Amino acid sequence: MRKFKGKAFELFCLTATLIALFLLALLLYDAWDKGASWLSFKFLNSFPSRFPEQAGIKSALWGSIWLMLLTALISIPLGVGAAIYLEEYAGRTKLTRIIEINISNLAGVPSIVYGILGLALFVRGLALGRSLIAGALTMALLILPIIIISSQEAIRAVPSSIREASYALGSTKWQTVKHHVLPAALPGILTGNILALSRAMGEAAPLIMIGALTFIAFTPSSPFDPFTALPIQIFNWASRPKAEFQELAAAGILVLLALLLAVNAVAILIRNKYQRYIKW
Amino acid sequence: MTAAIKTLNLNAWYGKTHALKKINMTIEENKITAIIGPSGCGKSTFIRCLNRMNDLIDSFRTEGEILMHGMDINREDPVMLRKKVGMVFQKPNPFPKSIYENVAYGPRIHGTLDKELNTVVESSLKKAALWDEVKDRLNENAFELSGGQQQRLCIARALAVEPEVILFDEPCSALDPISTSKIEDLMAALKEKYTLVIVTHNMQQAARVSDYTAFFLMGEMIEFGETNQIFKKPKMKSTEDYIVGRFG
Numbered sequence: 001m002r003k004f005k006g007k008a009f010e011l012f013c014l015t016a017t018l019i020a021l022f023l024l025a026l027l028l029y030d031a032w033d034k035g036a037s038w039l040s041f042k043f044l045n046s047f048p049s050r051f052p053e054q055a056g057i058k059s060a061l062w063g064s065i066w067l068m069l070l071t072a073l074i075s076i077p078l079g080v081g082a083a084i085y086l087e088e089y090a091g092r093t094k095l096t097r098i099i100e101i102n103i104s105n106l107a108g109v110p111s112i113v114y115g116i117l118g119l120a121l122f123v124r125g126l127a128l129g130r131s132l133i134a135g136a137l138t139m140a141l142l143i144l145p146i147i148i149i150s151s152q153e154a155i156r157a158v159p160s161s162i163r164e165a166s167y168a169l170g171s172t173k174w175q176t177v178k179h180h181v182l183p184a185a186l187p188g189i190l191t192g193n194i195l196a197l198s199r200a201m202g203e204a205a206p207l208i209m210i211g212a213l214t215f216i217a218f219t220p221s222s223p224f225d226p227f228t229a230l231p232i233q234i235f236n237w238a239s240r241p242k243a244e245f246q247e248l249a250a251a252g253i254l255v256l257l258a259l260l261l262a263v264n265a266v267a268i269l270i271r272n273k274y275q276r277y278i279k280w
Numbered sequence: 281m282t283a284a285i286k287t288l289n290l291n292a293w294y295g296k297t298h299a300l301k302k303i304n305m306t307i308e309e310n311k312i313t314a315i316i317g318p319s320g321c322g323k324s325t326f327i328r329c330l331n332r333m334n335d336l337i338d339s340f341r342t343e344g345e346i347l348m349h350g351m352d353i354n355r356e357d358p359v360m361l362r363k364k365v366g367m368v369f370q371k372p373n374p375f376p377k378s379i380y381e382n383v384a385y386g387p388r389i390h391g392t393l394d395k396e397l398n399t400v401v402e403s404s405l406k407k408a409a410l411w412d413e414v415k416d417r418l419n420e421n422a423f424e425l426s427g428g429q430q431q432r433l434c435i436a437r438a439l440a441v442e443p444e445v446i447l448f449d450e451p452c453s454a455l456d457p458i459s460t461s462k463i464e465d466l467m468a469a470l471k472e473k474y475t476l477v478i479v480t481h482n483m484q485q486a487a488r489v490s491d492y493t494a495f496f497l498m499g500e501m502i503e504f505g506e507t508n509q510i511f512k513k514p515k516m517k518s519t520e521d522y523i524v525g526r527f528g
Contacts, residue, residue: 091338161373165434168331169386169441170363179385180375 031257035250043251047217048233052244057252060233062219063132063212064201064259067229070136071143071200076193078140079147083189086148087155088177100152107145114142115209123210130211133223138206143196150192154185187274194267198260204231230256284309284445284475285330290344292325294337299325301499302344307445307492312467312476314490314507316483318527321496323479327447330477331365332358348445363390366438370450372430374422374437379414382422382433386441400440408436409466428459435466439474446470448478452485464489483523487511495519 046056090096118138128134158181166176182189207229216228228236230252237249285307292300300322307313315323325334334340335358346353353361374382383401392400401418405411410432414425422433431451438446448467452460467476467489480486486493486507493510495503495518503510503519514520521527 093338159373161369161371162375164333164336164367164369165373165375165437167336168333168362168367168369169389169437170359170361171389172359175389179389184376 028257031250031253033250034247035252035254038247038251039254044255048215048228048236052242052248055237055245055248057230057233057255059216059219060228060230060252061255063216063227064230064256066132066220066223066227067135067139068197068201070132070223071139072193072197074136075140075144075147075196079144079193079196080151080189082144082148083151083155084177084182087152088173088181103145103148107149110205111142111203112205112209114138115206117141118206118210128224130226131224132220132227134210135207135212135227135229136223138210139200139203142203142206143200146196146199147193150196151185151189154188154192155181157188158184187271191267191271194263194270198263198267201263202231202256202260204229204235207232208235230259282309283307284348285477286345286347287329288345288347290326290329290342290346292322292329292334292340292342294325295339299499300329300342303501305494305501305504307475307477309475310471310473311491312471312478312489313492313494314486315477315479315494315496316481316486316522317496318522319481320498322499323496324449326496327367327449327477327479330445330447331362331367333362333367363441364443365445365447366441366443367447367449368431368434368438368451371454372427372434374425374430374433377422378419379422379425379433380418383436383440386437390441404436404440405433407439407470408432409462409469410436426459428455428462431455431459431463432466435463435470439470443474445475445477448476448480450479450481453481460485483511495522497522 043056044061045058046054047058048060049055086096086100090099115138118134118141122128122134122137123130126134128137162180162184163176166180171179212226212228212232216226220227234249234252234256237245237252240246283306287303287305290300290303290305291298303326315326317323328334329342329346330353332353334342342354348361348364353365375385377385380401383404384397387397387400388394402411402415405414410429413429414420414433417424422430425433431454435446435451452463455463464485467478470476471491478486478490490507492505493507494501495510495514495516497518503514503516505515510519511523514523
């Protein structure tokens, strides 16, 4: 009977895994089936158009790349800095605990809420308009909690014996952090940051909220230009009735997925490269 | 004989736990002072007071004085203090860098010029009796070394910043007997130039290497004297009980 229960549980878990994999495969197949024939260099290098044969994702692709770079520039220094402060400088007081709990909660706030905040604060409040920089600031807010938490975990995984060794030689706190803690935590921090950025890359809701859902037929040339991004272009096409646009949306999904997979692969490569050098 | 370190009515607390109670102790220069006692008796806390390593713990606080050259170390900059009072830990903890970088790190942060580093690294590794084993592989990662070699590397690393006192916190508890005896020989050689304090669980080790022994129990220093006297004719009943193995 006990053996049977164990077997049944194993079977249940296996089924759960298979269902998840099956659905994913189905999704991929569907996108591939509809979109693959539309994939071409012309598709990547054309602006959106109301004629499906001429439509492409040039503005969305460049918008997404710009958005990612700006978001990274804003969120990584802030997030990693906050994580270092919380782990290395702030004592274990009640206040830091409250701050940490709140950061964890922020990580669970729906992205549309960040969109509303971005609209009020950046688009209207700071009068940045519907620009790339407003979008990047909103995205940075969205992924900041994830960056802080994953960086904190990476820093915490550095054994305290290394810190002690450094202090015992007469290092200052800054020297200890700069020479020992950060280098050891870097692979973990990078992995976490890249995964957080890839989440931002796939988000549509906050961008729709701040009004990036517009017809854009040029690539941005400064952070203050209006922009569109891949998820928004996909959303735009998918919401049109014409069958060709549905297929274009699928092709856009394929490009977005390829980008995301590439970014995640970079994260894995970084982790594997550095893990070989550091073992405690 | 001169005192390297003197503690006057040293009390210490972790939060509400009274970890050290009125410790008055004189650590002689160029001698090895061993601190023995059962787990939780405060011996590690005591030596971590001597280089203010406990400062890293938020709830920790002390009262009383620790004098070094007549100055209270608690009024000094802990960074400068730790240059004078080095430490070797229980588990070998080399940096995940090359053997060379492990030794060069300390002198470098204290301002030794790059061109002088080679000499410092070589002489420190020689003092730690490790030079012959590693001279051809200075650029290898320190984790490639055996546990005993890693611990001697940690000693070399501590020596490289030219401390006056070196604290050993159970330096051999993670090592095999052969590595242990190498470290003990090394300590005996080092006391010519340095003052050593060693915390140990191993009473034979205390008897073998030290000149003075202190016995700690529940945060108090029960007895302190020449090692011979402590092990042959202890004055206190609990010291004797601990040494012959009735508890601990």
